[in-house]
Amino acid sequence: MSRKIFDRELESLISQMTDMGNTVDQRIEETIAALRTMDLEKAAEVANSDNEIDQTEHAIEKLCMNLIALQQPIATDLRVIAACLKILTDIEREADQCADICEILTVGELNTNSLAITHVVQMLEAARDMFRRAMDVFLSRDVEAAREVCESDDIVDAMFSKIILEVCGIITESPQNVMREVDLLFIIKYVERMGDHATNIAEWVIYMETGVHPDLNTKED
Amino acid sequence: MESKISIQNLNLYYGDFQALKNVNMEIPCNKVTAFIGPSGCGKSTCLKTLNRMNDMIENCKITGKVTIDGEDIYDPRTDVTLLRRRAGMVFQKPNPFPMTLYDNIAYGPRVHGIKNKQKLDEIVEQSLRSAALWEEVKDRLRKSALGLSGGQQQRLCIARALAVEPDIILMDEPTSALDPVSTLKIEDLMDDLRAKYTVIIVTHNMQQAARIADETAFFLLGEIVEFTDTLTMFNNPKDERTERYITGRFG
Numbered sequence: 001m002s003r004k005i006f007d008r009e010l011e012s013l014i015s016q017m018t019d020m021g022n023t024v025d026q027r028i029e030e031t032i033a034a035l036r037t038m039d040l041e042k043a044a045e046v047a048n049s050d051n052e053i054d055q056t057e058h059a060i061e062k063l064c065m066n067l068i069a070l071q072q073p074i075a076t077d078l079r080v081i082a083a084c085l086k087i088l089t090d091i092e093r094e095a096d097q098c099a100d101i102c103e104i105l106t107v108g109e110l111n112t113n114s115l116a117i118t119h120v121v122q123m124l125e126a127a128r129d130m131f132r133r134a135m136d137v138f139l140s141r142d143v144e145a146a147r148e149v150c151e152s153d154d155i156v157d158a159m160f161s162k163i164i165l166e167v168c169g170i171i172t173e174s175p176q177n178v179m180r181e182v183d184l185l186f187i188i189k190y191v192e193r194m195g196d197h198a199t200n201i202a203e204w205v206i207y208m209e210t211g212v213h214p215d216l217n218t219k220e221d
Numbered sequence: 222m223e224s225k226i227s228i229q230n231l232n233l234y235y236g237d238f239q240a241l242k243n244v245n246m247e248i249p250c251n252k253v254t255a256f257i258g259p260s261g262c263g264k265s266t267c268l269k270t271l272n273r274m275n276d277m278i279e280n281c282k283i284t285g286k287v288t289i290d291g292e293d294i295y296d297p298r299t300d301v302t303l304l305r306r307r308a309g310m311v312f313q314k315p316n317p318f319p320m321t322l323y324d325n326i327a328y329g330p331r332v333h334g335i336k337n338k339q340k341l342d343e344i345v346e347q348s349l350r351s352a353a354l355w356e357e358v359k360d361r362l363r364k365s366a367l368g369l370s371g372g373q374q375q376r377l378c379i380a381r382a383l384a385v386e387p388d389i390i391l392m393d394e395p396t397s398a399l400d401p402v403s404t405l406k407i408e409d410l411m412d413d414l415r416a417k418y419t420v421i422i423v424t425h426n427m428q429q430a431a432r433i434a435d436e437t438a439f440f441l442l443g444e445i446v447e448f449t450d451t452l453t454m455f456n457n458p459k460d461e462r463t464e465r466y467i468t469g470r471f472g
Contacts, residue, residue, distance in 0.1 A: 003469045072428060074455045077468050211457030 006071045010080065013063055014139070017084055017091070020056050021135040024095045027053070028128045028194075031098040034105055035187075036121050043105035046098055053095040060088055079211060083204040087138065090197040090204075094131055097190040097197075104183050111180055116166045120184065123159040123191050130156065130198035137205045146209075149202035150216035156195035163188050225250035225389065225419040226271060231285035233266055233275065240266045242443040244285070248436075253411055253420040255430035255451070258440035259471065264423045267440065268391050271421065272308035273301055289389070306333065308389040309382030314398050315374035317366035317381075322349075322358055325366045325377055329385040344384050351417075352380035353410050372403020379410065383418075390414060392422040396429065408433050427467055431455045439463045 027046055034043040064085050067073060073081055101124075104110070110117065130152050137146040164185065171181050199216060207213040226248040233241035241263045248254050256264035266275065273294060275281045287294050294304055306329070318325050326345040335341060345362065349355040354376040358369070366377055375395060382390055392411075396404040411433050414420050424430050430437050431451060438448040439460075447454065447463045458464045465471045 006469075073468070074427070074431065075458055075464050075468050078456070 003071075006067070006073075006077070009063070009067055009071070010077065013060070013067070013081070013084055016056075016060050016063065017087065018135065018139060020053070020060065020088075020091055021131075021138070023056070024053065024091050024098075025128070025132055025135070027095050027098040028124070028131060031101055032121060032124050032128065034102055035117065035124065038105070038108075038110070040106055040108055043102040046102040047106055050095055050099040053092055057088055057092045061085065064088075076208070079208050083208040086204045087201050090200045091135075093197050094194055097194050100190050101187050104187055107183070109180050110183060111170075111177070114170065114184075116163055116170065116184060119159065119163050119166065120188055120191065123156060123163065123188060124194075126152070126156050126159060127191050127194040127198065130195055131201075134198040134201035134205070137202055141205060141209050143206050143209050146202040146205045147216070150199045150214075153195045153199045153216075156192060160188055160192040222252075223250045224248065225289065226421075227286075227288045227291075228267075228270075229286040229288075231267075231270065231283070231287060233263075233270060234280075234282045235278065236280040240443050241270070244443075244445055246438065246445065246448055248419065248421060250419050251415055251417070252435040253415050253422065253433050254436045254438065255434035256421065256423045256438050256440060257425070257427055257430050257467075259466065260425075262440040263443040264438075264440045265393055268393055268421060268423050271389070271391055272305045272310060273299075274310065276301065306385045307387050308391055309385065309387040311375070311378050311382055311390065311392045311395045313394040315371055315378050317369070317374050317377050319365070319367060321363050322366045322369070322377060323362040325381050326384045329381060333385060348380040348384040349377075351383050351414070352376045353406060353413070354380055370403070372399050372406060375399060375403065375407060376410065379407075379414075387418065389419045389421065392420065394423055394425060397425060404429070427455075439466060441466070 027049070030042055030046050033039065034046060064081050067081055071077075130149055133145070133149045133152070137149060167181050167184050171178050203214055203216055224247040226246070228244050228246040228248070231241055231244040232239065244267060256268060258264045269275045270283065270287055271289075271294075275283065283295060289304075289307065293299070318328060320328075323345055326348050327341045330341060330344050335344070346355060346359075349358060354373060357373060366374065369377060379390070379395075396407050399407065408429065411420055411422065415435070422430075422434065434451045436448065437451045437454040439446045439454070439458075439462075441462055447458055447460045449459070454463065455467060458467065462471075
Protein backbone atom coordinates (compact mmCIF):
# COMPACT_ATOMS: atom_id res chain seq x y z
CA MET A 1 0.00 0.00 0.00
CA SER A 2 1.33 3.44 -0.83
CA ARG A 3 0.06 6.96 -1.19
CA LYS A 4 1.65 7.94 -4.47
CA ILE A 5 -0.44 11.02 -5.14
CA PHE A 6 -0.15 12.29 -1.60
CA ASP A 7 3.59 11.62 -1.43
CA ARG A 8 4.07 13.45 -4.71
CA GLU A 9 2.13 16.45 -3.39
CA LEU A 10 4.11 16.45 -0.15
CA GLU A 11 7.35 16.41 -2.12
CA SER A 12 6.04 19.30 -4.19
CA LEU A 13 5.19 21.20 -0.99
CA ILE A 14 8.71 20.78 0.41
CA SER A 15 10.19 21.73 -2.94
CA GLN A 16 8.07 24.90 -3.23
CA MET A 17 8.97 25.87 0.34
CA THR A 18 12.67 25.40 -0.45
CA ASP A 19 12.38 27.47 -3.64
CA MET A 20 10.68 30.24 -1.68
CA GLY A 21 13.46 30.03 0.92
CA ASN A 22 16.08 30.39 -1.81
CA THR A 23 14.30 33.43 -3.24
CA VAL A 24 14.13 35.04 0.19
CA ASP A 25 17.80 34.25 0.80
CA GLN A 26 18.52 36.08 -2.46
CA ARG A 27 16.57 39.08 -1.12
CA ILE A 28 18.65 39.05 2.06
CA GLU A 29 21.84 38.92 0.01
CA GLU A 30 20.66 41.88 -2.08
CA THR A 31 19.73 43.77 1.08
CA ILE A 32 23.23 43.20 2.47
CA ALA A 33 24.76 44.41 -0.81
CA ALA A 34 22.51 47.48 -0.90
CA LEU A 35 23.40 48.33 2.70
CA ARG A 36 27.10 47.76 2.20
CA THR A 37 27.36 49.91 -0.95
CA MET A 38 24.40 52.19 -0.26
CA ASP A 39 23.03 51.17 -3.64
CA LEU A 40 19.69 52.96 -3.57
CA GLU A 41 18.57 51.49 -6.87
CA LYS A 42 19.07 47.93 -5.65
CA ALA A 43 17.36 48.85 -2.38
CA ALA A 44 14.33 50.10 -4.33
CA GLU A 45 14.21 46.85 -6.28
CA VAL A 46 14.11 44.77 -3.09
CA ALA A 47 11.57 47.08 -1.48
CA ASN A 48 9.27 46.73 -4.50
CA SER A 49 9.60 42.99 -5.00
CA ASP A 50 7.75 41.84 -1.89
CA ASN A 51 4.52 41.21 -3.77
CA GLU A 52 6.03 38.25 -5.57
CA ILE A 53 6.91 36.58 -2.25
CA ASP A 54 3.40 37.24 -0.93
CA GLN A 55 1.88 35.50 -3.96
CA THR A 56 4.13 32.48 -3.47
CA GLU A 57 3.09 32.37 0.18
CA HIS A 58 -0.61 32.32 -0.76
CA ALA A 59 -0.07 29.58 -3.35
CA ILE A 60 1.73 27.35 -0.82
CA GLU A 61 -0.91 28.08 1.83
CA LYS A 62 -3.56 26.93 -0.62
CA LEU A 63 -1.63 23.73 -1.35
CA CYS A 64 -1.43 22.98 2.39
CA MET A 65 -5.15 23.58 2.90
CA ASN A 66 -5.99 21.38 -0.09
CA LEU A 67 -3.80 18.57 1.25
CA ILE A 68 -5.52 18.76 4.62
CA ALA A 69 -8.98 18.79 3.04
CA LEU A 70 -8.41 16.06 0.47
CA GLN A 71 -5.81 13.74 2.00
CA GLN A 72 -6.73 13.95 5.70
CA PRO A 73 -3.13 13.69 6.87
CA ILE A 74 -2.29 12.35 10.31
CA ALA A 75 0.84 11.75 12.42
CA THR A 76 4.06 12.89 10.71
CA ASP A 77 2.19 13.92 7.54
CA LEU A 78 -0.03 16.26 9.55
CA ARG A 79 2.91 17.65 11.52
CA VAL A 80 4.82 18.36 8.30
CA ILE A 81 1.92 20.26 6.76
CA ALA A 82 1.13 22.15 9.98
CA ALA A 83 4.82 23.05 10.38
CA CYS A 84 5.02 24.16 6.73
CA LEU A 85 2.09 26.53 7.28
CA LYS A 86 3.87 28.07 10.27
CA ILE A 87 7.32 28.15 8.63
CA LEU A 88 5.80 29.73 5.55
CA THR A 89 4.82 32.78 7.60
CA ASP A 90 8.33 33.11 9.00
CA ILE A 91 9.92 32.86 5.56
CA GLU A 92 7.55 35.53 4.28
CA ARG A 93 8.33 37.74 7.27
CA GLU A 94 12.07 37.49 6.51
CA ALA A 95 11.30 38.95 3.09
CA ASP A 96 9.13 41.65 4.69
CA GLN A 97 12.01 42.71 6.92
CA CYS A 98 14.29 42.97 3.86
CA ALA A 99 11.71 45.16 2.14
CA ASP A 100 11.39 47.32 5.27
CA ILE A 101 15.16 47.77 5.58
CA CYS A 102 15.48 48.62 1.90
CA GLU A 103 12.64 51.11 2.10
CA ILE A 104 14.58 53.02 4.77
CA LEU A 105 17.69 52.85 2.58
CA THR A 106 15.89 54.36 -0.39
CA VAL A 107 15.32 57.57 1.54
CA GLY A 108 19.14 57.92 1.39
CA GLU A 109 19.67 59.67 4.68
CA LEU A 110 21.82 57.12 6.49
CA ASN A 111 25.35 58.07 7.48
CA THR A 112 27.30 55.88 5.07
CA ASN A 113 30.58 56.43 6.85
CA SER A 114 29.34 55.32 10.22
CA LEU A 115 31.13 52.36 11.80
CA ALA A 116 27.70 51.30 13.02
CA ILE A 117 26.69 50.57 9.41
CA THR A 118 29.54 48.07 9.15
CA HIS A 119 28.30 46.41 12.30
CA VAL A 120 24.72 46.35 10.97
CA VAL A 121 25.99 44.58 7.85
CA GLN A 122 27.74 42.03 10.06
CA MET A 123 24.56 41.55 12.07
CA LEU A 124 22.55 41.06 8.88
CA GLU A 125 25.11 38.51 7.67
CA ALA A 126 24.71 36.63 10.96
CA ALA A 127 20.91 36.69 10.58
CA ARG A 128 21.25 35.46 7.00
CA ASP A 129 23.49 32.64 8.16
CA MET A 130 20.78 31.63 10.67
CA PHE A 131 18.10 31.71 7.98
CA ARG A 132 20.15 29.62 5.54
CA ARG A 133 20.88 27.04 8.24
CA ALA A 134 17.20 27.02 9.26
CA MET A 135 16.20 26.24 5.68
CA ASP A 136 18.90 23.55 5.54
CA VAL A 137 17.49 21.82 8.63
CA PHE A 138 14.00 22.15 7.14
CA LEU A 139 15.27 19.79 4.45
CA SER A 140 17.53 17.57 6.57
CA ARG A 141 15.18 17.52 9.63
CA ASP A 142 18.28 17.35 11.80
CA VAL A 143 16.95 18.18 15.27
CA GLU A 144 20.40 18.82 16.77
CA ALA A 145 21.32 21.21 13.97
CA ALA A 146 17.93 22.91 14.46
CA ARG A 147 18.74 23.52 18.12
CA GLU A 148 22.08 25.02 17.10
CA VAL A 149 20.26 27.46 14.81
CA CYS A 150 18.13 28.55 17.76
CA GLU A 151 21.22 29.01 19.93
CA SER A 152 22.76 31.27 17.27
CA ASP A 153 20.04 33.81 17.96
CA ASP A 154 22.03 34.83 21.04
CA ILE A 155 24.78 36.08 18.73
CA VAL A 156 22.35 38.24 16.75
CA ASP A 157 20.78 39.52 19.96
CA ALA A 158 24.20 40.41 21.38
CA MET A 159 25.04 42.35 18.19
CA PHE A 160 21.68 44.12 18.49
CA SER A 161 22.48 45.27 22.03
CA LYS A 162 25.98 46.36 21.05
CA ILE A 163 24.80 48.45 18.09
CA ILE A 164 22.10 50.11 20.20
CA LEU A 165 24.83 51.34 22.53
CA GLU A 166 26.89 52.53 19.58
CA VAL A 167 23.95 54.42 18.10
CA CYS A 168 23.13 55.95 21.47
CA GLY A 169 26.75 57.19 21.59
CA ILE A 170 26.41 58.72 18.13
CA ILE A 171 23.16 60.44 19.10
CA THR A 172 24.78 61.84 22.24
CA GLU A 173 27.68 63.20 20.20
CA SER A 174 25.55 64.58 17.35
CA PRO A 175 22.00 65.12 18.62
CA GLN A 176 21.18 67.15 15.48
CA ASN A 177 21.24 63.90 13.45
CA VAL A 178 18.95 61.99 15.75
CA MET A 179 16.38 61.09 13.07
CA ARG A 180 19.04 59.51 10.86
CA GLU A 181 20.20 57.35 13.73
CA VAL A 182 16.65 56.41 14.64
CA ASP A 183 16.39 54.93 11.16
CA LEU A 184 19.41 52.80 11.98
CA LEU A 185 17.68 51.62 15.16
CA PHE A 186 14.67 50.57 13.07
CA ILE A 187 16.95 48.63 10.74
CA ILE A 188 18.66 46.69 13.52
CA LYS A 189 15.29 45.89 15.06
CA TYR A 190 14.22 44.40 11.72
CA VAL A 191 17.43 42.38 11.57
CA GLU A 192 16.93 41.20 15.14
CA ARG A 193 13.47 39.98 14.14
CA MET A 194 15.00 38.10 11.20
CA GLY A 195 17.00 36.10 13.74
CA ASP A 196 13.76 35.36 15.60
CA HIS A 197 12.05 34.15 12.41
CA ALA A 198 14.95 31.81 11.67
CA THR A 199 14.65 30.49 15.23
CA ASN A 200 10.91 29.94 14.72
CA ILE A 201 11.62 27.94 11.55
CA ALA A 202 14.10 25.73 13.38
CA GLU A 203 11.63 25.23 16.24
CA TRP A 204 8.94 24.05 13.82
CA VAL A 205 11.43 21.62 12.27
CA ILE A 206 11.94 20.17 15.77
CA TYR A 207 8.15 19.86 16.05
CA MET A 208 7.96 18.08 12.68
CA GLU A 209 10.43 15.50 13.85
CA THR A 210 9.50 15.08 17.51
CA GLY A 211 5.88 16.20 17.85
CA VAL A 212 6.95 18.64 20.56
CA HIS A 213 7.20 22.34 19.80
CA PRO A 214 9.97 23.86 21.92
CA ASP A 215 10.09 27.54 22.80
CA LEU A 216 13.72 28.41 22.24
CA ASN A 217 12.97 32.01 21.38
CA THR A 218 12.17 33.41 24.80
CA LYS A 219 13.35 36.91 23.95
CA GLU A 220 10.80 37.27 21.18
CA ASP A 221 8.60 40.32 21.58
CA MET B 222 -7.07 5.33 35.22
CA GLU B 223 -9.33 2.55 36.49
CA SER B 224 -9.02 -0.64 34.48
CA LYS B 225 -12.20 -2.55 33.56
CA ILE B 226 -10.66 -5.36 31.57
CA SER B 227 -7.20 -6.79 32.06
CA ILE B 228 -5.64 -9.00 29.41
CA GLN B 229 -2.47 -10.80 30.46
CA ASN B 230 -0.17 -12.88 28.25
CA LEU B 231 -3.07 -13.85 26.02
CA ASN B 232 -2.31 -16.32 23.23
CA LEU B 233 -5.01 -17.67 20.94
CA TYR B 234 -4.66 -20.45 18.39
CA TYR B 235 -7.02 -21.60 15.65
CA GLY B 236 -5.58 -25.11 15.27
CA ASP B 237 -1.92 -24.56 14.36
CA PHE B 238 -2.38 -20.91 13.51
CA GLN B 239 -1.57 -18.47 16.29
CA ALA B 240 -3.98 -15.54 15.90
CA LEU B 241 -3.00 -13.65 19.07
CA LYS B 242 0.53 -13.48 20.43
CA ASN B 243 1.19 -12.55 24.03
CA VAL B 244 -1.37 -9.75 24.18
CA ASN B 245 -1.29 -7.57 27.28
CA MET B 246 -3.75 -4.71 27.79
CA GLU B 247 -5.46 -2.76 30.51
CA ILE B 248 -8.73 -1.46 29.05
CA PRO B 249 -10.02 1.54 30.99
CA CYS B 250 -13.47 1.79 32.53
CA ASN B 251 -16.03 4.17 30.97
CA LYS B 252 -13.90 4.96 27.97
CA VAL B 253 -14.11 4.13 24.28
CA THR B 254 -11.18 1.95 23.24
CA ALA B 255 -10.58 1.31 19.53
CA PHE B 256 -8.79 -1.68 18.02
CA ILE B 257 -7.28 -0.92 14.62
CA GLY B 258 -5.07 -2.84 12.24
CA PRO B 259 -5.07 -4.51 8.83
CA SER B 260 -7.33 -7.46 8.02
CA GLY B 261 -6.23 -10.63 9.76
CA CYS B 262 -4.24 -8.80 12.45
CA GLY B 263 -6.27 -10.29 15.32
CA LYS B 264 -8.31 -7.28 16.41
CA SER B 265 -11.72 -8.94 16.00
CA THR B 266 -10.37 -12.14 17.54
CA CYS B 267 -9.17 -10.18 20.54
CA LEU B 268 -12.57 -8.48 20.84
CA LYS B 269 -14.31 -11.84 20.80
CA THR B 270 -12.13 -13.19 23.60
CA LEU B 271 -13.71 -10.57 25.87
CA ASN B 272 -17.07 -12.33 25.93
CA ARG B 273 -15.79 -15.76 24.93
CA MET B 274 -17.35 -15.78 21.49
CA ASN B 275 -14.35 -17.80 20.35
CA ASP B 276 -15.57 -20.71 22.51
CA MET B 277 -17.89 -21.60 19.66
CA ILE B 278 -15.03 -22.05 17.20
CA GLU B 279 -13.66 -25.55 16.87
CA ASN B 280 -9.92 -26.03 17.52
CA CYS B 281 -9.70 -22.64 19.23
CA LYS B 282 -7.24 -22.76 22.12
CA ILE B 283 -6.53 -19.92 24.51
CA THR B 284 -3.77 -19.43 27.08
CA GLY B 285 -3.26 -16.48 29.38
CA LYS B 286 -5.73 -14.56 31.46
CA VAL B 287 -8.60 -12.15 30.83
CA THR B 288 -10.28 -10.52 33.80
CA ILE B 289 -13.30 -8.23 34.02
CA ASP B 290 -13.44 -6.32 37.28
CA GLY B 291 -10.80 -8.71 38.55
CA GLU B 292 -12.77 -11.88 37.74
CA ASP B 293 -11.12 -14.42 35.45
CA ILE B 294 -13.62 -14.91 32.62
CA TYR B 295 -11.89 -18.11 31.48
CA ASP B 296 -12.27 -19.71 34.89
CA PRO B 297 -14.23 -22.97 34.37
CA ARG B 298 -16.80 -21.77 36.91
CA THR B 299 -17.65 -18.68 34.83
CA ASP B 300 -21.27 -18.57 33.65
CA VAL B 301 -20.80 -17.71 29.97
CA THR B 302 -24.41 -16.55 29.55
CA LEU B 303 -23.97 -14.09 32.39
CA LEU B 304 -20.60 -13.02 30.93
CA ARG B 305 -22.28 -12.21 27.59
CA ARG B 306 -24.93 -10.28 29.43
CA ARG B 307 -22.19 -8.18 31.04
CA ALA B 308 -20.31 -7.79 27.74
CA GLY B 309 -22.86 -7.29 24.97
CA MET B 310 -21.87 -7.40 21.35
CA VAL B 311 -22.84 -5.43 18.25
CA PHE B 312 -21.78 -6.83 14.89
CA GLN B 313 -20.73 -5.41 11.56
CA LYS B 314 -24.02 -6.13 9.84
CA PRO B 315 -27.18 -5.15 11.72
CA ASN B 316 -28.87 -8.40 12.73
CA PRO B 317 -32.31 -7.63 14.15
CA PHE B 318 -34.45 -10.66 14.92
CA PRO B 319 -37.37 -11.15 12.49
CA MET B 320 -39.88 -9.92 15.03
CA THR B 321 -41.29 -6.59 16.24
CA LEU B 322 -39.05 -3.82 17.51
CA TYR B 323 -40.51 -4.34 20.97
CA ASP B 324 -39.80 -8.05 20.99
CA ASN B 325 -36.25 -7.49 19.74
CA ILE B 326 -35.50 -5.37 22.80
CA ALA B 327 -37.53 -7.47 25.24
CA TYR B 328 -35.95 -10.71 24.05
CA GLY B 329 -32.88 -10.58 26.27
CA PRO B 330 -34.65 -9.45 29.45
CA ARG B 331 -37.26 -12.21 28.92
CA VAL B 332 -34.48 -14.81 28.54
CA HIS B 333 -33.12 -13.55 31.84
CA GLY B 334 -36.53 -14.07 33.47
CA ILE B 335 -38.30 -10.71 33.33
CA LYS B 336 -41.99 -11.30 32.51
CA ASN B 337 -43.69 -8.23 34.00
CA LYS B 338 -45.11 -6.19 31.11
CA GLN B 339 -44.72 -2.82 32.80
CA LYS B 340 -41.10 -3.61 33.60
CA LEU B 341 -40.49 -4.74 30.03
CA ASP B 342 -42.14 -1.56 28.70
CA GLU B 343 -39.76 0.49 30.82
CA ILE B 344 -36.73 -1.48 29.64
CA VAL B 345 -37.77 -1.15 25.97
CA GLU B 346 -38.27 2.61 26.23
CA GLN B 347 -35.11 3.20 28.23
CA SER B 348 -32.98 1.06 25.92
CA LEU B 349 -34.31 2.76 22.81
CA ARG B 350 -33.75 6.18 24.40
CA SER B 351 -30.18 5.24 25.32
CA ALA B 352 -29.60 4.12 21.74
CA ALA B 353 -30.99 7.45 20.43
CA LEU B 354 -33.77 5.64 18.58
CA TRP B 355 -36.87 6.17 20.73
CA GLU B 356 -38.13 9.35 19.05
CA GLU B 357 -37.87 7.75 15.61
CA VAL B 358 -39.66 4.48 16.43
CA LYS B 359 -41.93 5.05 19.46
CA ASP B 360 -45.06 4.87 17.26
CA ARG B 361 -44.09 1.65 15.50
CA LEU B 362 -42.88 -0.61 18.30
CA ARG B 363 -45.25 -3.38 17.22
CA LYS B 364 -44.02 -3.38 13.65
CA SER B 365 -41.31 -5.59 12.24
CA ALA B 366 -37.75 -4.53 12.96
CA LEU B 367 -36.83 -5.55 9.43
CA GLY B 368 -38.66 -2.45 8.12
CA LEU B 369 -36.09 -0.09 9.70
CA SER B 370 -33.25 1.50 7.75
CA GLY B 371 -29.75 0.01 8.14
CA GLY B 372 -28.68 2.75 10.55
CA GLN B 373 -31.86 2.34 12.62
CA GLN B 374 -31.41 -1.44 12.66
CA GLN B 375 -27.88 -1.02 14.00
CA ARG B 376 -29.09 1.32 16.75
CA LEU B 377 -31.82 -1.23 17.50
CA CYS B 378 -29.10 -3.85 17.92
CA ILE B 379 -27.28 -1.51 20.30
CA ALA B 380 -30.56 -0.96 22.19
CA ARG B 381 -31.00 -4.74 22.34
CA ALA B 382 -27.53 -5.08 23.83
CA LEU B 383 -28.28 -2.33 26.38
CA ALA B 384 -31.57 -3.96 27.43
CA VAL B 385 -29.79 -6.63 29.48
CA GLU B 386 -27.84 -3.98 31.39
CA PRO B 387 -24.27 -4.76 30.34
CA ASP B 388 -21.14 -3.03 31.69
CA ILE B 389 -19.26 -3.47 28.45
CA ILE B 390 -20.30 -3.05 24.83
CA LEU B 391 -18.18 -4.75 22.22
CA MET B 392 -18.62 -3.42 18.69
CA ASP B 393 -17.15 -5.20 15.69
CA GLU B 394 -17.03 -2.68 12.83
CA PRO B 395 -20.51 -1.42 13.74
CA THR B 396 -20.71 1.25 11.03
CA SER B 397 -18.95 -0.36 8.08
CA ALA B 398 -22.28 -1.18 6.43
CA LEU B 399 -23.83 2.23 7.12
CA ASP B 400 -24.03 5.52 5.24
CA PRO B 401 -22.18 8.60 6.62
CA VAL B 402 -25.25 10.06 8.36
CA SER B 403 -26.06 6.80 10.15
CA THR B 404 -22.37 6.38 10.96
CA LEU B 405 -22.23 9.77 12.66
CA LYS B 406 -25.37 8.94 14.66
CA ILE B 407 -23.73 5.76 15.95
CA GLU B 408 -20.55 7.71 16.74
CA ASP B 409 -22.55 10.32 18.67
CA LEU B 410 -24.23 7.45 20.48
CA MET B 411 -20.87 5.94 21.44
CA ASP B 412 -19.88 9.28 22.88
CA ASP B 413 -23.01 9.17 25.08
CA LEU B 414 -22.53 5.51 26.00
CA ARG B 415 -19.09 5.99 27.52
CA ALA B 416 -20.68 7.72 30.52
CA LYS B 417 -22.27 4.42 31.62
CA TYR B 418 -20.44 1.70 29.73
CA THR B 419 -16.98 0.60 28.74
CA VAL B 420 -17.03 0.57 24.95
CA ILE B 421 -14.59 -1.33 22.75
CA ILE B 422 -14.81 -0.94 19.00
CA VAL B 423 -13.03 -2.68 16.17
CA THR B 424 -12.84 -0.40 13.18
CA HIS B 425 -11.12 -0.22 9.81
CA ASN B 426 -11.94 3.46 9.65
CA MET B 427 -9.03 5.22 11.28
CA GLN B 428 -10.72 8.60 11.16
CA GLN B 429 -13.53 7.01 13.15
CA ALA B 430 -11.08 5.77 15.78
CA ALA B 431 -9.55 9.25 15.86
CA ARG B 432 -12.98 10.87 16.26
CA ILE B 433 -14.46 8.71 18.98
CA ALA B 434 -11.87 6.65 20.86
CA ASP B 435 -10.14 7.69 24.07
CA GLU B 436 -7.55 4.94 23.69
CA THR B 437 -6.44 3.11 20.57
CA ALA B 438 -4.61 -0.17 20.12
CA PHE B 439 -2.82 -1.01 16.88
CA PHE B 440 -2.67 -4.74 16.10
CA LEU B 441 -0.36 -6.35 13.58
CA LEU B 442 0.14 -10.06 12.91
CA GLY B 443 -1.56 -10.99 16.17
CA GLU B 444 0.49 -8.64 18.35
CA ILE B 445 -0.24 -5.28 19.88
CA VAL B 446 2.31 -2.92 18.38
CA GLU B 447 1.13 0.16 20.23
CA PHE B 448 -1.62 0.93 22.73
CA THR B 449 -1.90 4.54 23.80
CA ASP B 450 -4.22 7.50 24.07
CA THR B 451 -5.78 8.29 20.71
CA LEU B 452 -4.28 11.76 20.43
CA THR B 453 -0.76 10.38 20.74
CA MET B 454 -1.57 7.53 18.36
CA PHE B 455 -2.67 9.86 15.58
CA ASN B 456 -0.38 12.78 16.30
CA ASN B 457 2.90 11.20 17.24
CA PRO B 458 2.93 7.39 17.30
CA LYS B 459 6.03 5.88 18.80
CA ASP B 460 6.38 2.82 16.60
CA GLU B 461 7.39 3.12 12.96
CA ARG B 462 4.92 0.35 12.00
CA THR B 463 2.04 2.29 13.55
CA GLU B 464 3.10 5.43 11.74
CA ARG B 465 3.23 3.61 8.42
CA TYR B 466 -0.14 1.97 8.91
CA ILE B 467 -2.09 5.02 10.02
CA THR B 468 -0.57 7.21 7.33
CA GLY B 469 -1.52 4.65 4.69
CA ARG B 470 1.99 3.49 3.82
CA PHE B 471 1.81 -0.01 5.17
CA GLY B 472 2.90 -2.63 2.70
